[in-house]
Amino acid sequence: MTSSPDPQSELLYGLDDRPPVPAALLAALQHMLASFVAIITPTLIIGGTLGLGSEIPYLISMALVVSGVGTFIQARRFGPVGSGLMALQGTSFAFLSSILAAGFIAKAKGGGPDEILSLIFGVCFFGAFVEIVLSQFLHKLKTFINPLVTGIVITTIGLSLIKVGVTDLAGGFNAPDFGSLTNLALGGGVLLLIIIMNQSRNMYLRSGAIFVGLVVGFLVAIGMGKVDFSGLSELDWYALPVPFKYGISFDFAAFLPVALIYLITTIEASGDLTATSMISKQPISGDKYRQRIRAGVLADGVNSAIAAVFNTFPNTTFSQNNGVIQLTGIASRYVAYWIAGILVLLGLFPIIGGVLQQLPKPVLGGATLVMFGTVAAAGIRILATVNMDRRSMLIMAVAFGLGLGVDSVPDLFKNLPEMAQNVMGSAVTMSGLSALILNTVLSGRPVEDVEVPAKDPATSV
Template sequence: PYLISMSLLASGIGTFLQSNRVWGVGAGMICMQGTSFAFLGVTVAGGMWVKAQGGGPQDMMAMLFGVNFVAALVPVIVSRFIEPLKKIFTPIITGSVIALIGISLIKVSVINWCGGEKAEDFASMSNIALGAGTLGVIVLLSCAKNRWLRLSSVVVGIAVGCVAAGLSGQFHLHSLGDTLFRLPTLFPFGFQFNSAIFLPVALVSLVCILEAVGDLTANSLISQQSIDDHAFRNRLKGGILADGVSCMVAAMLCAFPNTTFAQNNGVIQMTGVASRYVGRYIGVILILLGLFPPVGELLRQIPAPVLGGATMVMFGCVVAAGIRIITQTPLSRRDVLIVGLAFGAGLGVESVPAFLSHFPPMVGDLFGSAATSGG
């Protein structure tokens, strides 16, 4: 529970920084920050290494969060060199990465729609109907002429889905916990560092930067901002810098590293709301969710089929945004080859995860997702 609360708190602080853009920190857009799954493998490996050296649970936590704090300097440093790196992160590359991220997210959405990976009634007709109903309400309201109906389509769709789940017996509200308020503690387990654990974590940070560049590019395009001028490069610089600062905050709070999420790009596309002021409110809400655990626990209990139906169209919009970036300019034969290789590698690994099963664990951790292998 503490880890979840601190992760929400760190995500809120990072989202607020991204939206606010103070002293050049942040992209000045709605850029949701969240705990990155990419660090899971190297984090577990680092913890097992500490255990093998005779360290206890507290030593493991102190080492992991100490290393994560230092590794957060990687995006901070890289953000200072965005100008030359922009020659590498072309629209062809960033568009392909964004499309592959969206495709990966659609898989997650479908699994949730079916009830969740470990559900006993996986893909039952009741789960399919619940997700379809939620999706139908969102699509219907998104096409409405009334502006407020369009803006609230996602929230209303999820609310209707929860009510339907309750009426059908698929949603039961459980205990929200005994802790009403939780204050954060900085480095509660202490601070340790080891270069052998740092190197793979730093490498994963570099891979996450590639994804973040794609996310920020798609966000700019959907928000009707230029993606090829000095202002855009400043947004990239501030966004990557905020990623690093957010990871530092997460490590200090005993939470795992954050990264910019692509999911909110689909919400922006659907609702048409791209104001960074809204991003500030979202950041504050996430901070409150971290400080008041019962609120976060309530949201966590939303039925998986409802979330799956709600996110299906959003993640589809992420794929569309990536394709839109790719097709902004006419594709040469070389460009087509690059896109083909990116999608081939990304979808290949996504479709057959066993492809990397005989490689070293770190290779699987780095290239186990469609976005990183294709990118």
């Protein structure tokens, strides 16, 4: 049944509301556009670095299909699997270094694309069970999901992603015209349009801000000659999922760093789902909250196992979509069904996704910059529920100092062993582990023993 928006709420549609089809479809398109490039980019990086050549288009298609399936599982919830939130699943950037390491192990043994992908998907499949098992102990390991640790992780995620948004706005990494006036004007115009529309009292203009900003920016970019559709003729018209198309193999040296990243993504997924709960005006403390997080992390692991079976890389909950929820005011999990259908459709018919793949970086950066900023703001709101005593302030100071320090000076650990670089070289990993360890060992009343009442996001700061 369709519910009417609550005029007293920041949300136009709550978690269990059913928006009208036009509003649901519009919101779904915005989520998809905000995530499309992030879903396919890890595949492009891995495929290019490992020289997978002709296999890349198929891998991209499978990334989109599995993201759609995973999003449906996460939102629909099947028994104990799935958070029931509007939480979009997509290919995780966190695994890039460990997956590339596994690929180079296979390549060093003389393996071609089939052998490389066989090893990668093998270790990723077995590694997913690390997250699946850990999800069942989250209710006993409260230090993983208390407001202090998750608030720090979410804030760090947002702050570290802002650099990506700004870089895209300027033209993207290594762009020959990086920082040109045309790029800045194009990205800045998209950002300005989104801000203006988001401040409108008209619910349809507000909920469509990101979509309109991206579409208008895309059309302007076409007029400026920044879009090239010439490569579309080389794409296949359809792609069918084939389980373990490249086979499956295993190597412990390749498995260990992948398993370690699954441990870290358990923390990240907990933080992202906490932010989604808060923005959706759901509890962020108590048994119902912990059960939701446990089910969501379990779905994260299950979806990563499904990803390996169907020839793509590990999935995780996307944090940028929390920004879309906040900007559109639509938290309905039923929108996720539309998102899932769109992503599967794009995956099965690569030509459609190929058009969207041409979205210029400045256009995307103008939209993602504000979304990544709202992710950081969501983390700050969670931290605002914590008692800021001397112990909490110290944990925050060290966690942010180390995490953002690593992000600012990426060569800090270049002389350490490669595995240590993989773990300590990520801002989110360093910040999250620091907060987790300090919250466990520092004397004082543990944060996880403090019950934090769920607050309205509009009044929690």
